[in-house]
Amino acid sequence: MKDTFEKFIIDNPNYIEILEDTYNKTFNRFVASINTTAKLILPSKVSDDAIELRPTQENAISRIINNKSTLLDHTAGLGKTFTDGCSCNGIKAYWCI
Structure with a gap:
């Protein structure tokens, strides 16, 4: 399944931005401060x-x-x-x- 997903993303680059946005909105909730x-x-x-x-x-x-x-x-x-x-x-x- 992982290989199929990777092939799908590589073959459909227009989904990369959608996938990145979804991932970032879901998991990147905190930004580490720069000290x-x-x-x-x-x-x-x-x-x-x-x-x-x-x-x-x-x-x-x-x-x-x-x-x-x-x-x-x-x-x-x-x-x-x-x-x-x-x-x-x-x-x-x-x-x-």
Whole structure:
């Protein structure tokens, strides 16, 4: 059945746009926010000589600061605790709470 469907789509290119629109309306309900770490400055973070943040940690910190809720779903040992600490520090610095 899969092969028949693929052949049908290839043979009928006018259905591609209809199929794409239907799929996107059905399944693409959320758009991930674009986080930039280019201007991310954490005032009381220790120097990079002591602890250097991984790019994933920097992205997570930026996302936590810029969004109301964020889930850090990583395996053990990838730095979630330190990321959370830096995020709290960043929220305090950026939002003055």
